[in-house]
Amino acid sequence: MRAMTYRGPYKLRVDEKDKPRIEHPNDAIVRVQLAAICGSDLHLYHGMMPDTRIGHTFGHEFIGVVDEVGSSVQHLEVGDRVMVPFNIFCGSCWFCARGLYSNCHNVNANATAVGGIYGYSHTTGGYDGGQAEYVRVPFADVGPTKIPEWMHDEDAVLLTDAAATGYFGAQLGEIAEGDTVVVLGAGPVGLIAAQSAWLMGAGRVIVVDHLAERLEKARTMAHAETLNYDEHDDIVVEMKKQTDFLGADVVIEAVGAEADGSCLQHVAGTKLKLQGGSPVALNWAIDGVRKGGTISVVGAYGPIPSAVKFGDALNKGLTLRMNQTPVKRQWPRMFEHVRNGHLTPRDMVTHRFPLEEISEAYHIFSAKLDGCIKPLILPSAS
Amino acid sequence: MTDTSPTDTSSTDDIPIAYVPDLPRMRETPEQLRARIPGWGADLDPADRPSHPKLHYAPDSTGAHWRFPDRQPGAEGRERSIEHAFVTPVFGTAQPLHGASGQIRRLAYRRFSEARLAHWLLLIAGDRVDAWGSHLRSFTSLRPDNPVTQTGVLSEFTASGTSRSGRSDRRHHLLDPVIVAGPWVAAAGVAVLGARRLRQRVAS
Numbered sequence: 347m348r349a350m351t352y353r354g355p356y357k358l359r360v361d362e363k364d365k366p367r368i369e370h371p372n373d374a375i376v377r378v379q380l381a382a383i384c385g386s387d388l389h390l391y392h393g394m395m396p397d398t399r400i401g402h403t404f405g406h407e408f409i410g411v412v413d414e415v416g417s418s419v420q421h422l423e424v425g426d427r428v429m430v431p432f433n434i435f436c437g438s439c440w441f442c443a444r445g446l447y448s449n450c451h452n453v454n455a456n457a458t459a460v461g462g463i464y465g466y467s468h469t470t471g472g473y474d475g476g477q478a479e480y481v482r483v484p485f486a487d488v489g490p491t492k493i494p495e496w497m498h499d500e501d502a503v504l505l506t507d508a509a510a511t512g513y514f515g516a517q518l519g520e521i522a523e524g525d526t527v528v529v530l531g532a533g534p535v536g537l538i539a540a541q542s543a544w545l546m547g548a549g550r551v552i553v554v555d556h557l558a559e560r561l562e563k564a565r566t567m568a569h570a571e572t573l574n575y576d577e578h579d580d581i582v583v584e585m586k587k588q589t590d591f592l593g594a595d596v597v598i599e600a601v602g603a604e605a606d607g608s609c610l611q612h613v614a615g616t617k618l619k620l621q622g623g624s625p626v627a628l629n630w631a632i633d634g635v636r637k638g639g640t641i642s643v644v645g646a647y648g649p650i651p652s653a654v655k656f657g658d659a660l661n662k663g664l665t666l667r668m669n670q671t672p673v674k675r676q677w678p679r680m681f682e683h684v685r686n687g688h689l690t691p692r693d694m695v696t697h698r699f700p701l702e703e704i705s706e707a708y709h710i711f712s713a714k715l716d717g718c719i720k721p722l723i724l725p726s727a728s
Numbered sequence: 729m730t731d732t733s734p735t736d737t738s739s740t741d742d743i744p745i746a747y748v749p750d751l752p753r754m755r756e757t758p759e760q761l762r763a764r765i766p767g768w769g770a771d772l773d774p775a776d777r778p779s780h781p782k783l784h785y786a787p788d789s790t791g792a793h794w795r796f797p798d799r800q801p802g803a804e805g806r807e808r809s810i811e812h813a814f815v816t817p818v819f820g821t822a823q824p825l826h827g828a829s830g831q832i833r834r835l836a837y838r839r840f841s842e843a844r845l846a847h848w849l850l851l852i853a854g855d856r857v858d859a860w861g862s863h864l865r866s867f868t869s870l871r872p873d874n875p876v877t878q879t880g881v882l883s884e885f886t887a888s889g890t891s892r893s894g895r896s897d898r899r900h901h902l903l904d905p906v907i908v909a910g911p912w913v914a915a916a917g918v919a920v921l922g923a924r925r926l927r928q929r930v931a932s
Contacts, residue, residue, distance in 0.1 A: 354859035356904065357878035370800040370818050393859075396851035397833060399823035400862040418798070421791060436818065437792030444783040447790075452797060455808040455819040459842050462820075468833075469851070472820030484818050488791040517779045523772055524754045544765045547772040549754040556895065569765050576895070591744040592752075606897045617903050619852065636746075650848050672779070679771070679778045688767025706887070709880030713901055716887040 348726055349403045349478030350704045355393030358705050363403070366474065366482035371418035374486035376428060380503045381476045381723040382407035384432075385533050386646040388712050389603050390467060394619060394648050397456065397468040405723070406432035406464040407507045408476030409499060412486075421487045428490035430483055431673035432507040434462030434473060437488035448670035453484065459649065461670065469649065477704065479725045491677060501684050503722065504534070504691035511644050511671040512538025512600065513680055513689065516546055518642035518667040519596035524549035528585060528594040528634060529570070530627045532560035534694050534720045535644060536600035540568035541689050543598070552588060554581060554630075556606060559717040567693045575607055585634040593636030601627035602645025615652065622650035629655045635664060643668035697721040807837040829858035860911075875909065 351361040366375055387404050389395050412426045422428065435442050435450035441461075442450050453462030454471035462484075465475015475481065483490060493502045501509075512535045521527060527543040529536045532555035543551045552571045553564035561572040573588070575581040586593060603623025604616050607630070615624035623646075631641045632655050641664055659666060683689040696719045699707040704723065711721050745752060761768045774780045796817065803815035807825060825833055836850035866873040876882065883889070892898045 353873055353878050354863065355907065357873065357875065358880075359878050369802075369821060371798050393855065396848045396855065398855055399829075400858045401823050403822070418793075420793065434818075435790075436797050437790030438787065438794055438797065442790055442792070443787035444785050445779070446783070452816050453818050455803075455806060455812060455816045456837070457809050457842055458811040462818075468820065468823070472822050474820070474822040485792075485797070487793065514779060517777045520774075523758070523769070524752065526752075542771075544761070544768050545771040546777070547758075547769045549752075549756070549761070556897070590746060592746040606900075609899050612897075612900050613903065617900065617907055648848075649842065650845070676778050679776070683767060683770070686767060688770060705878055705880035706883040707880070709883050710887045713884075713889075713892065713904075714895075714897070715883065715889060715891060717891075718887075 347479040348701055349474070350405065350701065350723075352390065352398060352400060352402045352404065354400065356391065358391070358708055360702055360704055361401075363478070365480050368414060368416045369482065370484060371416040372485050372487055373416040374412050374419060374422055374483045374490070375414040376408075376410040376430065376476075376481050376483050376490070377413045378408050378410040378476050378479060378481055378725045379427075380409050380499050381405050381725065382503050382508070383477070383707060383711050383721050383723060384507055385535065386466070386602065388708070389623070389646060389648065391708050391712060392604070392616060394603060394616065394623065395467045395469060396649065399468060402465070402467065403474040403478050404465040405475030405477030405481075406466055407503055408464075408481065409493060409503045409506065410476070410481070412490075413480065415486060419486045422490060422492075427493045429493050429502045429506055430464070430476070430490045431510075432463055433489070433670070433673055434464060434471060434484050435488060436485055445672055445675050446669070447672035447674055457649075463670075477701065477723050477725075479701075489674065491674065494681065496685060497681070498692055500692035500695050500722065504695075504720070505677065505680060505684070506673060507671070508534040508720070509538045509689065509691040510673040510676045510680060511535045512540075513542045513676055513683075514669075514671040515539040515598045515600055515642050515644035516542035518644070518669070519543070519546075519598055519640050520665075520667070521546040521548055521596055523547040525595040526550040526552070526589055527596045527598065529553045529564075529598045529600055530631055531555060531599070531601035531645065532557065532564045532572070533600065534691075536598070537563060537568050537694050537719075538689060538691060539598045539600050539644070540564055540570045543596075544569065545683065545688055548596075552585075552594070554585075557714055560719060563694060563719060567690060581607070582630055582633045585630075589636070593639060594634060595636060596640050596642065597631040597635040599627050599631045599641060599643045599645050603647045605645075611653070619650075621652040622648035623652055625652040625654045628652075632659045632662070632664065635662070637662045638664070640665040640667065644671065646670075694720045695722055699723055701725045807834055809837065809842055811841050827858075827861060829854045829861060832857060875912070881905075
């Protein structure tokens with residue numbers, strides 16, 4: 347089969363690989379119909395995630411058709427069209443039993459601090475991902491869901507991570523009616539987080555970024571006010587001015603390890619790998635939220651320590667909430683919101699690439715060229 | 729800022745609200761927001777939010793029909809975090825450990841927990857050894873690594889590469905080629921120096 351493979355930092359190609367096989371009785375093999383590149387895939391692409399092996403196939407956002415099932419699979423049949431959460435989870439461990447599907451303890455032998463994720467290095471379990479023609483899907487009775495007839499494929503693929511993560515990020519903020527919510531980052535996760543903040547009763551939603559096309563999308567798609575941090579000497583001071591010097595009630599950090607805004611932090615975290623990412627956005631969140639406020643972190647960071655302003659967080663009495671998203675727990679309610687038009691994930695898709703152009707797709711997305719907000723990948727077998 | 733109307737948190741006089749006990753005032757009423765924003769307030773009640781309540785115990789709702797999953801064959805010798813009691817019943821089998829990078833990674837897993845910085849630094853060292861070994865092996869194959877096609881850098885010319893002008897991230901984007909090409913240039917320099925020394929030794 348054809349599959350994207352990692353060749354070292356900033357380098358990818360498409361290779362011929364063996365088609366995955368059933369390795370466990372509850373496995374399924376899924377023929378990928380549509381995949382996406384996630385902003386967090388860029389951390390792998392840039393060589394920031396430890397134990398990213400040469401030949402690894404990325405991709406944790408994908409939908410497809412069940413091609414083969416293991417002997418114990420009861421809930422899926424060959425030919426079913428499924429959407430697959432980015433989490434690999436067993437459904438039965440201490441954590442899964444309590445809804446923490448992203449923290450499953452039975453699927454990642456390589457680490458206890460993170461669960462299993464498709465195509466996201468061996469630090470998350472060593473599973474090849476879905477930017478390929480076929481992918482192995484463990485625990486087929488637990489993770490995948492049949493795609494509803496009414497759902498658009500592009501909404502379905504975005505619900506496997508980016509959209510679910512944005513919605514989850516707003517929930518972590520514990521938004522109350524009338525709250526002022528600042529969303530850092532107008533990428534796919536931030537855009538859905540902004541839409542979701544309104545669903546939870548926000549009185550104001552302010553999105554911060556520096557890319558004009560993304561800020562425009564935040565205004566049109568998420569009905570948000572916007573701040574371009576390139577236009578302000580100090581974005582934290584501007585956040586204070588915008589909130590009558592109180593600070594935001596809730597800040598959702600939807601940027602993660604490759605934050606811009608400080609060239610020094612970016613180079614130290616992203617280029618030189620001296621810390622587990624550039625914590626610029628997280629520090630802005632700590633300084634921009636009001637005392638006693640809540641920060642929701644859904645931006646992804648690596649396992650190496652980062653220079654986070656924890657003293658300010660303590661002194662301000664903040665509540666910090668974070669996790670990888672337990673995607674499937676979000677779906678029933680999110681399906682209602684998508685069907686009702688409250689959440690519109692596919693509005694943020696800007697690019698569609700065939701698998702054979704994967705190197706160009708990553709470069710364009712990484713460098714934010716051509717107004718790229720969300721790129722999708724079409725495997726040739728589909 | 730696109731919206732210059734007053735903030736919703738202004739106090740009743742000209743003293744900013746942070747300095748007085750006033751309750752915040754919403755700039756728009758719920759009715760106005762509901763009319764303007766699709767679905768405003770649909771999840772206002774926390775009970776309607778899927779992640780509520782936290783740590784909700786519902787083991788029968790996941791689709792799992794086992795207490796502990798069947799064990800996937802092939803766990804013997806597979807690397808694992810020493811914070812785990814055993815290799816998990818299901819695990820990834822992509823890119824098994826091999827060669828010098830495999831030895832480095834195995835040391836990281838066997839010797840150091842995830843709490844130790846050495847664990848992660850060794851894994852990163854293994855990644856770089858893996859990349860260099862793979863690059864070198866590619867030159868003995870029919871498909872050598874090609875930094876031009878593999879970086880997708882030619883899309884700079886087809887996808888508005890100049891569009892980043894005026895953006896604050898353009899400064900560190902200039903570093904990307906250095907990071908990609910730098911090790912190759914350094915290696916070429918070392919090879920040239922080594923060849924020169926060898927030639928001088930042979931000549932003397």
